Amino acid sequence: MEERLNQLRASAMERLAAATSPEDLRAVDRDFVGKQGSLSELLASVPSLDPKDRPIVGKGANLLKRDILAEIDKRKGELEAAEIDAQRSGSDFDGTLPAAAATRGSLHPLTLVRREVESIFVSMGYEVLDGPEVELDYYNFQALNIPADHPAREMQDTFYCDREGKLVMRTQTSPVQIRAMERLKPPFRVICPGRVFRNEEPDATHEHTFHQVEGLVVGEDITVGHLSGVLKGFLRQLFQKDIEVRLRPGYFPFVEPGFELDVRCPFCTEGCRTCKNTRWIEFCGCGIVHPKVLSAGGIDPESWTGFAFGFGLDRLVMLRYGIDDLRHFMGGDLRFLEQF
Amino acid sequence: MLISYNWLQRHVDLTGIDPEQLGLDLTLSTAEVEGIEPFAAHMAEVTVGFVKSREPHPDADKLGVCTVDIGGDEDLQIVCGAPNVAAGQKVAVATVGARLPGDFKIKKSKIRGVASVGMICSVRELDLGDEHDGIWVLPEDAQVGQPVSEALSGLTDWIIEIDNKSITHRPDLWGHRGIARELAAIYGRELKPLDLSLPQTASAAGVPVGIQDGACSRYIALAIDGVQNGSSPDWMRHLLLAVGQRPIDLLVDLSNFVMLDLGQPNHLFDRKSLDASGIQVRMGRAGEVMQTLDEEERKLGTSDLLICSGDKPVAIAGVMGGAGSKVGNDTSELLLEVAAFDAVTIRRTASRIGLRTDASTRFEKSLDPNMPLQAAGHLVRLLQELQPNIHLPSVPTDAGDWTDPAMTIELRGSRVRRLLGVDLDNDAIAKLLASIDFGVGLNGDNLSVRVPSNRATKDIAIEQDLIEEVGRLYRYDNIPERRLTGEIAPTPFDERQDLVRRMQDRLSGGAAFHEVLSYSFVADSLLAKLGAQAGPYVTLVNPVVDGEVSVRRSLIPGLLGLLEKNRRHHTDVRLFEIGKGYLPENSDERGLPGEVHELALVWTRPEPGKKARFDEALFPQMQAVLDDLCIQLGFGQPCWARPEDGQALDPWFHPGHCLQGHFVARGNPKDSRAPLTIGKLEPGLHKPLGLSQELAGEAILARVSLDGLLESAKPGFRYQAIPRFPGNKVDVALAMPSAVPAGSLVEAIEKAGKGLVKSAELFDHYTGPGIGEGRKSLAYHVLLQSDSKTLTDKDAAKFISRLERLAGELGGELRSE
Structure with a gap:
């Protein structure tokens, strides 16, 4: 079971590292932590495990869940920062376009x-x-x-x-x-x-x-x-x-x-x-x-x-x-x- | 007036004084010098030549080929057509490269096949006189090779131009001696004595003179015999030329010389052409005519002072002599006239007949009546020097009831110090005044100042005039600058100035209006176009442009006149002006017309497109500008209403599309004033004003009476609490009969809301298919809001059902909510 947990961790972390959008992060959340996610399935199977393994798996799964959620938050922050960085670029800006016509009068x-x-x-x-x-x-x-x-x-x-x-x-x-x-x-x-x-x-x-x-x-x-x-x-x-x-x-x-x-x-x-x-x-x-x-x-x-x-x-x-x-x-x- | 530096030297020694410095000093102490120029600068490029030989031209009888020595290594060959050129003469040679007056540049040339290097000049070609019947033969002592300007000392001179306006009040400065007197004072030098006494005459009775009018206070007539006219001497010719006078002949030149020397005009008649009965000085008669020296026929009138021989006019006094008695080549017997004439009479005549002469310009300054006798003496003495054989056959006649204007004025030293702000003691004051020939007696702190007659005719009459003399001779630039001190009260608040400033700022800001200044005079042609009532207008007696005689009553016509030309370059033209109009019917008891202050606005641009919102039309736009302005100025939202039937409107307003804005008057809530008028341009005026075809469009005008605004009450502004409960927004659209004004519907909306309607904003106004003939659709955003509770949908439903009923009463119906 421990191996299974390690696999899940590796797979989740790999997908999070590769994520390029909030949707990707949400998918990881759904696939691992969500109700139908792999971790939930694993936790649901805990009662059927050998009592000796139960605490190890339960503890390991919860730990993994916490780590995945933390990594999602971290990646979310990174993606947002990257997004703002991207916005900061001026490559799509034409500074020579005219300003909107101002209406102004004048004093003699x-x-x-x-x-x-x-x-x-x-x-x-x-x-x-x-x-x-x-x-x-x-x-x-x-x-x-x-x-x-x-x-x-x-x-x-x-x-x-x-x-x-x-x-x-x-x-x-x-x-x-x-x-x-x-x-x-x-x-x-x-x-x-x-x-x-x-x-x-x-x-x-x-x-x-x-x-x-x-x-x-x-x-x-x-x-x-x-x-x-x-x-x-x-x-x-x-x-x-x-x-x-x-x-x-x-x-x-x-x-x-x-x-x-x-x-x-x-x-x-x-x-x-x-x-x-x-x-x-x-x-x-x-x-x-x-x-x-x-x-x-x-x-x-x-x-x-x-x-x-x-x-x-x-x-x-x-x-x-x-x-x-x-x-x-x-x-x-x-x-x-x-x-x- | 032109002054010659050399001429001044006859009266004061100017050794060591540079002409530029002299100009500056005169400017700072006496009169404005406008410029200083060398006299006949081109003469430096003209050389004294010696004609060695003159041979006939091989191909032209009238031309000669001269060999001329100009002091160089080689002699010049010059072809010359003048009949008087001959070997042995000293002549003026313009060499190749020289520039002569008229921008004429001397070049190498061939004349009928013979090379010619340079030109032998006539007097006229050198702009030194009118003689052109031959070349100018120079005096024998002229040194070959020298520039002519050096060989003839009189040609090296400076011309000083004095601004006439700066000496209108100084009759003493209209001759060289007067200016020299100032320079003598400025530089502490002596004014050279000048013998102006009249030489002894024979003892026969003088020429009879009768003065019939007070405009002549003195008339001196003196007979002079044995005169031979001819050319005047070079020294005199050059001085006259320097100050812009063409030399004519000795007698004319002499008369001019005396005038320009002393400032006293005079006249020489050929005595043989005069009647033996003598001179009569009288006013003209209606219909009288006379030919003046310039051979123009002059129509004389009863305001012109005339000099008559017997009864026949022979001169217009102080302006110009007559052609019939003019001196000429064969004149040998003269009558010299030197007189004192009334300044105003001479000025009026000169101005009436359009003949302002050197003489009239001087007489109109009020000349010293002592001067005629001195000028007569001066003229006779100058003539005698040139022609020792002249004689004076009779005593001078000195007629007239003139009095000596010289006077004594008491001057307080303390007053001098107080006004000038300098610490000058009385001795210093006395010294300054004495330097310009004022007599000064010291008497305690007072000075008793004797003003000489040439300063006392007009310029100097009171103590303060003497203080000016002291100040200018001390020199104003020696007076230290000082700061004002004293109590300063806060400047009173001027509400009109404040209004003007805030209006200008508001309108030139977001409203995008441009401020113009237009003329106060409206053209008749524009008024005719506008169909403006004949007035009444304040009108000009002497307009600068024919037909621009009316002084504006309102600023709008002037702005209307600017629309067409501006629309040619701009699709959207917004102009405003703040200024004054004049109403003669409101004149006060002294005759001053009523003054109105107004703001006028005009706005024109093409018609909005079909898809434009109802409020993109110019009328509501302009109304918004005025609403904003009134709120900004603190008068609050104006109350707009159509003018009452039969009320007179300015003809440029569309009678059907016009509103007036009211406020409550100050101090009287029942009185309401309409300082605002807004209207479309009268439809009949678009074409006359050029706003048709490609310039067609909407045009809106507005007038704001500043006087009316200043009489209106300002409601004062109080803050309103921010609502504590959310509002409920309801949109309603109502189909109404066209005749029901939007204002009635808004009243219905407010009534339906029972106090809960916070605002009702029209967002659509529609007529056309789907609504039906004679009907329109009006749609509003209505905000319902209570101060005490959050409103529910039930409250909104109640409002809608009440509105439906009220709209029904007006003949309309709810289309949607």
């Missing part, structure tokens, strides 16, 4: 850069204001120290909305300066991004509709030094590098002294197309708020001083993304927009 590039500009100023304690695009002549010109006969009115090629010249498409975001002064108590810091209009034929570098960002700071002792400090701080954030600026005389009726602020070209060290080989890029007009403008806004120019600046957003966006034609911005062409 002017929105993207405008948000950057806004968050930098908000982080420096500025409030973001809005103002009307169809504006009273009073806010667009008069209150900004541009009286009726001032040549600046012609310089700026205004769209007029009535024959009396009382209503205009705002030519600049500066009217919001007056609106801010009327509404806020100094000291304050505001910016106003928005669209402005000039009566110009559109081409690659001109548009009759474009975008500016106005800034105004009013406080007790605001100086020229603050103006360059603030704009430099802003530009450093925007271009993410230390950037040199310079102030030079510039004429705007609503500031005195008035400046042009140039930025050291962030794109080159030797001169390039963007800076027209001058190493400087004209960035914005700015200055100390004219006392007449403070008065028009209801602020006493003896007690308070301030600075104001205004820069073109479109140009910043063009610089940022290398866009060479201003007309894309208002053109509404998806082939342009969907890139952003």
Whole structure:
């Protein structure tokens, strides 16, 4: 009988070693351990054995059953591990197949850069204001120290909305300066991004509709030094590098002294197309708020001083993304927009 | 404006100052220099030659064959057709390889069979004047072999271009002397004295001048006799050429020279062509005409200031002289006019007749009324140097009621320091101001500043203007940068800005809409297509494009105008814009039109296929976008309803397929607002908008009023407990009469559930065979769920039987469960 047990063991272990699937393991289980299995048959025959052999066979059979079950478990684990190993292979994977089409929309590039500009100023304690695009002549010109006969009115090629010249498409975001002064108590810091209009034929570098960002700071002792400090701080954030600026005389009726602020070209060290080989890029007009403008806004120019600046957003966006034609911005062409 | 470096040297010694450095310093202290270029750079490639001989050309009578020594080893043989070329002359020779203006490159050639190596040039060929009746004969002392630019010192010059916009407020900078004054201050050098006094005249009575209008505040008339016109001297010609003025003849050149030197325009009349009664300065009359120097017939009007001889106009004041009294070759008796005219009058006339001249550009800057007499003196003295025999037969007439604008302004040293943010003491301030000829008296902390008349006409009027002068002469780039300090309150929350930002993010995300910015002006042609009511619109008086006069009331027309061109490249076009519209009927008391803020969306793509699910149509898709947006923004699910009968809708909405979304108004639960409108595109507009044939498809529009949303209440969000008991899912399909809206059936389902219906989701909507005419089938997944127990099949059966009864009441029946 002992020989029979050894045979069964050898046969079971051989089949288990050769098993390649869970079915094979189940078959071994059925053929040896199952109700009709060889071991069960052997155990069923125990009562008919010589009493001397009974414990040997019973014990041996149970031992064998335990070993077979253990081996099945072990082989099961091995087969599962082998299966996972097989899954791990990448041979059936084509990494060059296209991804499923993602549906995504886009934000206008002017929105993207405008948000950057806004968050930098908000982080420096500025409030973001809005103002009307169809504006009273009073806010667009008069209150900004541009009286009726001032040549600046012609310089700026205004769209007029009535024959009396009382209503205009705002030519600049500066009217919001007056609106801010009327509404806020100094000291304050505001910016106003928005669209402005000039009566110009559109081409690659001109548009009759474009975008500016106005800034105004009013406080007790605001100086020229603050103006360059603030704009430099802003530009450093925007271009993410230390950037040199310079102030030079510039004429705007609503500031005195008035400046042009140039930025050291962030794109080159030797001169390039963007800076027209001058190493400087004209960035914005700015200055100390004219006392007449403070008065028009209801602020006493003896007690308070301030600075104001205004820069073109479109140009910043063009610089940022290398866009060479201003007309894309208002053109509404998806082939342009969907890139952003 | 162009400035010549050599010309500046007449007024200030610039020794040792490189032109590039000069440009930079002017930019940083005075006015923007746009560029610096060498004058007549091509002259470096043109050599002084000596004509040794001129032989006739064997085959052409008019040509000569010259042997020219240019200082090289060999003489050049040059064929030349000029009649005046002769042996013994010094001439300008462009050798092989030289480039002349007009990108003309000199090559070896054969002219009628004779080799020619180089070219003997005329003045015009070298772009140094208009003379072309012969070659340019150089002075005898020109050294053979030298570049002409070195042989003639006036040709070595630099042209400095100043941005006109940067000096619109500076009447004093429109001549070389003004710029030189700035440079003298910048470099601490002396502005060379210049005798501008008028030489002695004879004592006869001057030319009579009558001024009939205040637009002329000063008019100086001076007779000059014994003049001989001709060419102006080379030095003057070269300076004029450097700043872009073509030399004409001595008198014209002299007049221009004085203007460009001092910035004061002036005019020379041929006195013989003038009426003996003298000059009258008056406004024009309707219908008057005059021929100007450029031989154009000008129609004059009552707003134009005219210079008249007797009653006949002979010049448009400050703009251009008349052809009839123009100086010419035989002019010998002159009348010199130097005047002060009103800036606005001159600007308007120049702009009205479209003739902006060097003179009008200067007059419109408000020139110093002291200058006319100085300019007259300058002109006469220059002429006298060239033609010592001229004489002045009568006293100058100096008419007009002008006043000297020079003024005194008190300047507080403390204010200078406070605004500029630099620690400049009063002596330093005084020194800076004195460097540009301001008179300064110190008076405690105050400075008493005398502003000279050439700065006081417009630019400088108040203390802060003086602070600008101090700042720019100190140089702004010397002012240290500072950081703002102070108390900062939290920035107030702006709900509209927040809405805009969140809308942009949501729509450009999963909803896959693209943000556009469209123009604020809508074309008449588009409005006509849309059949939009005539308005009212805010309209432009002076549009840039004819027919684009209307300022948008809504953003939708602008977006509709973009559909066709985008559909040509994209099957699915989803656009949105957030912006402003203007309603003139809502103008405030000051005349400012009502401003509306809105979000507009358009979506178009081809019709879905026959097998598409009912909710693949664009309408429910767009509705889902809006539902999602409103929930995301915190307003909750909008309540949708068809517009009431007779309610006015924008003409681009399909009147039958349109819904409005309502919310409860803030602070007043009974008031409900409809900030949302969604609708198919009006069927009649598909073709006019180009959405037909291969571009045909569904098109849905939506408008969200931001103003309306901001007036709507936000219900506030509360969390709901996760259900403790499992739900029971039941699918039901009901055949209903077509007229019964799905909404009524959902009400029936909810009623049948007696509070247990947690959701009822439509998953099939079918009309056609098997259902019967005038009927439709609607199938729902219904979830029954209780908060207090696990539901059994019995509960579901009860629900079904109640629903069967309720559906029956609506004229329908249960098809299956």
